[in-house]
Amino acid sequence: MDRKKDADTLLDRHNKAMAAILRRFLNMTKAATAPIPKEGALDHEALNQMRMENETAALITEIQNLLQITREIKALWIKGPLRKPGEDAAQQAELDSKARVVQGLYNELMASRLERQKADAEAQARADSTAAES
The missing domain is CATH 1.20.5 (Single alpha-helices involved in coiled-coils or other helix-helix interfaces)
Structure with missing residues (x-):
């Protein structure tokens, strides 16, 4: 039953990581395509640029989290789950x-x-x- 619990945990973590990646990408796309108002264009552009940089950094972090999950899955394939003596x-x-x-x-x-x-x-x-x- 513990294997099922571990598999659910890995699957849940994978799904959450994929959702976070998609959310970050969506936020980055929204910031890149947001219309620039006629007044305060420089401020709005600077804010969008900062938002895109933050979302890009967060996207990279989420992808690294997904890679960590992938490494854990590979380790389980190679070594198998840890068991007590x-x-x-x-x-x-x-x-x-x-x-x-x-x-x-x-x-x-x-x-x-x-x-x-x-x-x-x-x-x-x-x-x-x-x-x-x-």
Whole structure:
């Protein structure tokens, strides 16, 4: 159940980060396209420029937050969620036994392949020596 809670937390954080990015971009676009009044144009332009700079800085911060979430997701993919000692011991034992079976099958396959290569090499050597004698 904790995994579900962690996944919901990551998904919620991802959704909040995406909403914040879109909100910042919208605010930046509104500031860039706001009509300039005839009176106080310089003040209004300076205010819009400052708002755009602030929104750009906030947008960069929100994107960095999204990248942090992405890094956490990648870490979970690679390492898996952290578990307490002994937790999921039965599952780990089952995985270990399956890994040993796969290892045994692989070793058998490699041994038969090596024997086949030796037999092929011996047959080739006999064929070459017979051809040399003729």
